Structure formats: structure tokens, C-alpha cells
Amino acid sequence: MTIRYETYGTLSENGDNAILVEHALTGDAHLAGYHTPEDKKPGWWEAMVGPGKAFDTNRYFIVCSNIIGGCSGSTGPRSINPDTGRRYNMDFPVITIADMVRAQKRLTDHLGIRKWLCVAGGSMGGMLALQWAISYPDSVNSIIAIATTSRVSPQSIAFNWVGREAIMGDPTWMNGNYEQQPMRGLAIARMLAHITYLSDESMRKKFGRHLQDSTDYSFEFDKDFQVESYLEYQGTRFVERFDADSYLYITRALDYFDISDTAHGDLSQTFANIHMPFMVISFSSDWLFPAYQSQELVKALLKCGIDTTYCNIESSYGHDAFLLETETLGSLITSFLTNRYVEVKA
Amino acid sequence: MKSDEELNEILFQRKDLAIIQSMIPENARVLDLGCGSGRLLKALKVSKHAKVTGVERDQQKLLQCVERGVPCIHSSLDDDLVAFSDNTYDFVILSRTIQAVRRPDLVLGEMLRIGKKGIVSFMNFGHINSRIQLMLGNMPVTRHLPRPWYDTQTIHPATICDFRDLCRKKDIKILREIPLTSRGDYLPQFAKFCPNLFASTCIFVISR
Numbered sequence: 001m002t003i004r005y006e007t008y009g010t011l012s013e014n015g016d017n018a019i020l021v022e023h024a025l026t027g028d029a030h031l032a033g034y035h036t037p038e039d040k041k042p043g044w045w046e047a048m049v050g051p052g053k054a055f056d057t058n059r060y061f062i063v064c065s066n067i068i069g070g071c072s073g074s075t076g077p078r079s080i081n082p083d084t085g086r087r088y089n090m091d092f093p094v095i096t097i098a099d100m101v102r103a104q105k106r107l108t109d110h111l112g113i114r115k116w117l118c119v120a121g122g123s124m125g126g127m128l129a130l131q132w133a134i135s136y137p138d139s140v141n142s143i144i145a146i147a148t149t150s151r152v153s154p155q156s157i158a159f160n161w162v163g164r165e166a167i168m169g170d171p172t173w174m175n176g177n178y179e180q181q182p183m184r185g186l187a188i189a190r191m192l193a194h195i196t197y198l199s200d201e202s203m204r205k206k207f208g209r210h211l212q213d214s215t216d217y218s219f220e221f222d223k224d225f226q227v228e229s230y231l232e233y234q235g236t237r238f239v240e241r242f243d244a245d246s247y248l249y250i251t252r253a254l255d256y257f258d259i260s261d262t263a264h265g266d267l268s269q270t271f272a273n274i275h276m277p278f279m280v281i282s283f284s285s286d287w288l289f290p291a292y293q294s295q296e297l298v299k300a301l302l303k304c305g306i307d308t309t310y311c312n313i314e315s316s317y318g319h320d321a322f323l324l325e326t327e328t329l330g331s332l333i334t335s336f337l338t339n340r341y342v343e344v345k346a
Numbered sequence: 347m348k349s350d351e352e353l354n355e356i357l358f359q360r361k362d363l364a365i366i367q368s369m370i371p372e373n374a375r376v377l378d379l380g381c382g383s384g385r386l387l388k389a390l391k392v393s394k395h396a397k398v399t400g401v402e403r404d405q406q407k408l409l410q411c412v413e414r415g416v417p418c419i420h421s422s423l424d425d426d427l428v429a430f431s432d433n434t435y436d437f438v439i440l441s442r443t444i445q446a447v448r449r450p451d452l453v454l455g456e457m458l459r460i461g462k463k464g465i466v467s468f469m470n471f472g473h474i475n476s477r478i479q480l481m482l483g484n485m486p487v488t489r490h491l492p493r494p495w496y497d498t499q500t501i502h503p504a505t506i507c508d509f510r511d512l513c514r515k516k517d518i519k520i521l522r523e524i525p526l527t528s529r530g531d532y533l534p535q536f537a538k539f540c541p542n543l544f545a546s547t548c549i550f551v552i553s554r
Contacts, residue, residue, distance in 0.1 A: 277417065298419065302399070307397075308419065309417045342415075
């Protein structure tokens with residue numbers, strides 16, 4: 001098995017400053033900075049990771065790894081199956097969030113890290129963080145779970161289903177054995193998902209009813225509105241960087257995520273044997289993983305007597321806020337990590 | 347603009363908080379409803395090794411709590427407090443907040459569901475200064491609550507007698523009653539006979 005990872009900062013002598021940052025559905029190990037001067041964009045959480053930033057690389061050793069099932073360097077459905085010498089494609093086993101964490105534990109051991117100061121992540125990354133707390137409670141000192149949920153709701157499952165249907169309904173998908181990506185299907189899946197990352201308010205502010213190129217309606221079915229062009233652009237860009245089969249496998253792993261499975265569905269008992277502090281953060285306009293889902297999690301944590309901090313950040317950005325509300329989020333993370341590190345050292 | 351509470355903090359070194367702090371035993375589990383920037387909880391954490399949690403609705407104040415290392419839950423006291431299970435705290439504190447919640451009676455009930463004892467401190471609107479202002483025809487504006495009637499979070503001003511009545515009605519036991527002057531000192535001897543007239547603030551310790 002291959003795991004691609006990146007590290008930032010320096011591991012302290014006694015290894016007490018290591019933080020694992022988990023990426024979201026379509027993220028990767030490239031957390032911050034530029035690989036080459038030609039790179040157009042920095043890593044996906046550039047605003048939060050670096051010297052003097054919330055995940056302060058002067059103080060902490062930050063690790064980010066691509067999840068298994070992904071398509072950015074770690075083993076996934078498009079990897080070569082050593083038994084056949086061909087790509088796995090749909091022969092790749094259906095995996096879960098817990099499987100992804102199990103693979104990361106092997107990376108952790110490989111890096112010689114006994115205990116993470118913190119495991120932090122947003123969206124699916126938050127689920128991975130929660131899973132770490134349950135799977136390896138002795139290997140984690142604290143958890144930051146942002147814009148996430150303890151169990152994926154039927155609404156999210158519904159969106160994932162339609163996204164996969166778009167991919168699998170594309171004739172060029174060829175049961176997963178494509179050489180060229182099923183471009184249309186994957187772009188539609190992305191456009192659909194992208195809508196769920198925004199909010200009514202953010203779309204209204206960003207696009208209004210503005211037209212893209214003309215001054216009047218075309219009265220045809222091509223793109224008229226800015227919002228249409230924007231989605232089309234997002235879909236096209238996505239196909240260049242993400243793989244359709246990976247999208248199927250990862251969204252399926254999301255569907256199966258219910259952290260309370262480990263306690264026979266009783267969320268309030270799920271964290272009974274856990275002692276590490278949690279910080280849970282939601283965003284007021286997030287309708288993909290709405291605040292009530294974080295509050296449900298907070299209730300379960302408090303019931304188990306866990307040190308819990310919860311903030312529902314006021315924001316109009318929808319689910320995407322976890323990448324955009326960097327000021328408030330940065331303040332919370334900076335404070336939380338600083339206090340954790342002080343306590344660990346004491 | 348600063349809120350009533352922040353102005354209070356500037357005007358006074360909150361002696362009521364010092365008194366509350368002295369009442370909390372070592373290692374107690376303490377929940378502070380409307381904890382502000384978490385000063386009291388931080389003090390309890392450091393001096394009493396208390397296991398503390400705050401509840402605060404103001405995002406900026408919550409950020410200050412987190413900066414202090416005080417675990418805090420972002421919530422309004424007008425929303426239900428079901429996140430907190432029965433009997434999970436030794437003390438639930440409601441300090442200078444009861445006058446600002448929509449239903450003080452329900453919040454008191456919640457406090458004693460969640461904790462064994464409750465500590466409530468509030469401004470006494472039965473104080474002689476308030477009565478004089480009212481007699482002269484205006485709603486009281488005090489040093490602790492300096493905002494005019496149309497621009498104050500105090501939507502349920504109450505007197506010490508009102509609070510006692512409410513406790514009686516709800517079968518809540520008053521274990522201690524500590525009336526204080528506007529400077530946070532204990533009342534002088536002569537005034538102790540009628541705290542409702544002479545106390546500016548009062549701290550109540552209550553239980554089921």
C-alpha cells in the first residue's frame with residue numbers, strides 16, 4: 001500500500017508537537033505552500049498552515065496524508081493491482097472512513113509518532129478526526145472537528161447517490177474501466193456537490209441574477225447566467241484533477257459513516273471511554289452538515305464528561321466556510337492548540 | 347459599543363465573582379451559564395482545579411474563553427440546554443445574567459436539573475436608589491446597569507423579594523443569601539434587616 005503525505009515544520013525531540021491534518025473529500029496531501037514556482041495555487045489550507053499561522057509550523061510538526069481510495073498519490077481504485085498487473089478499478093474493495101484511518105495509523109507508526117497533539121479536519125476530514133478518537137484513543141491528545149457530522153444524513157447520502165449516478169450513467173465510464181475519464185458525468189457530480197458547499201445567501205451575493213456575457217437572455221439552453229458559467233467552470237476544472245472511480249469510492253465511504261456504530265447506534269455512549277478534549281466548530285449557513293449535527297455531537301461528548309468547546313461561527317458562506325472563514329477559525333485553532341501544547345508540556 | 351456586562355467589568359472589579367469563587371470546593375464540576383470571557387471559570391480552573399464548562403452566546407467572548415483555555419459551548423440560554431445531561435455538575439452558576447434571559451423561571455429549573463446546586467447573582471431592583479428613581483417617574487438606571495430602558499439586555503428586572511417568591515413557587519430551596527453593596531462589600535449592620543432595600547446585588551445559593 002502506498003500513502004502519500006507531506007510534512008511541515010520539525011518534529012520536536014520528544015515528539016510531542018505532531019499534528020495530523022485531515023483533508024476533505026476531494027483534497028490531498030498538499031496542505032500549504034507551493035511545490036514549484038510555476039504552481040498557480042498553493043496547498044488547500046494555505047491560510048491556516050505556515051509560520052505564525054494557526055497551524056504554526058514554527059511550533060508544530062504538521063502532517064497531511066492523502067486518504068486511501070483517493071487519487072492523489074495514495075493507493076486507490078486507479079492504482080495497479082499487483083495480482084493482475086492492471087488497475088483495480090471496480091475490483092478495489094469498498095472502504096470506510098475507519099479503513100482510511102487504519103492506513104493512516106500505519107503511516108503514524110512509520111513516522112515514529114506515538115501520540116498526535118491533535119488530529120484536525122473539516123467536512124470529511126472532521127469525520128476522519130472523530131474516527132481517530134474512537135479507533136486509536138491512546139494515540140490522540142485532542143480533536144478538532146470542523147463543519148462535520150457524527151453520522152452522514154439522508155440528505156447527504158441522497159446527494160452522493162445522484163453524483164454517483166451521474167458518473168455511472170455516463171457511457172464513457174465503462175463500468176469503471178475507462179482510459180479517458182467520464183468527463184461529463186464527473187463534472188455533473190461536481191457541479192451538484194458544489195451547490196451543496198455554497199448557500200442561498202452566498203450565491204445571491206456572488207452571482208445575483210447577473211448574465212455572463214450578454215446583456216439579454218438568449219432564450220436558448222446554453223449558459224446565460226453567471227452562476228451557470230461558474231458551475232460549468234468548477235466541473236471542468238475538477239475533471240482535470242480528480243478521478244471518477246475515486247469519487248465513487250470516497251462518497252460511498254461517507255455514506256457508511258456513522259460513528260455511533262461502534263456503540264450499537266447509541267451516540268451518547270460512543271465516547272464513553274474517551275478522555276481527550278474536543279473542539280467542534282460549525283457554520284451558521286452550512287446546510288450540508290448543518291449546525292444541529294455538530295450540536296448533537298457536542299451533546300454526546302458532554303454526556304461522556306469530555307472537555308468540549310463548541311462554536312457555531314456566523315457565516316454566509318455555507319459549507320465552504322471552513323476554507324474561507326479563516327480569521328475566526330484561525331483564532332479558535334490557535335488558542336486551542338496553544339493551550340493543548342502547554343498542557344502536554346506541563 | 348460595550349455591553350452592560352463589559353461596562354460593569356470596567357467600573358468594578360466584580361467582587362461578587364470573588365465571593366462565588368470562594369464558595370467552590372476543590373475539584374468541583376462547574377458550569378457557568380453566560381460565562382462571558384471566562385474569567386471566573388479560568389480562576390476556578392487554576393485555583394480550585396475545577397472541571398469547568400462555560401456557555402456563552404457572544405462569539406467574541408467565546409473566542410476569549412478559548413484563548414484562556416476555558417472549554418465553552420456557543421449557545422443562548424433561551425435555547426434549550428438539553429446538551430447538558432441531568433446531574434452532571436456540582437455547581438451551575440448564573441452570574442448577572444438572569445435578568446437577560448427570556449424565561450428566568452425555566453433557566454432556574456434547568457440549572458437544578460443539570461447541577462446539584464445553583465449560584466445566582468443579580469442586581470436588586472428593590473434597592474432604595476432604584477425606588478427613588480421610579481418614584482420620581484423614571485425607570486432605574488444604575489451603575490451596574492447603566493443603559494436606558496429601551497436599550498438594555500435587562501428584560502426581567504427583579505427584586506430580592508421577587509426572587510424569593512419565585513423560589514418558593516418552584517419549590518427551590520435557598521441555602522444561602524448574600525446581599526452586597528454596590529461596591530461588592532457585605533451590607534453594614536443596620537442594613538441587614540432589609541436587604542431588599544439596601545442591597546445592590548445579591549448572591550443566592552439554591553438547590554432542589
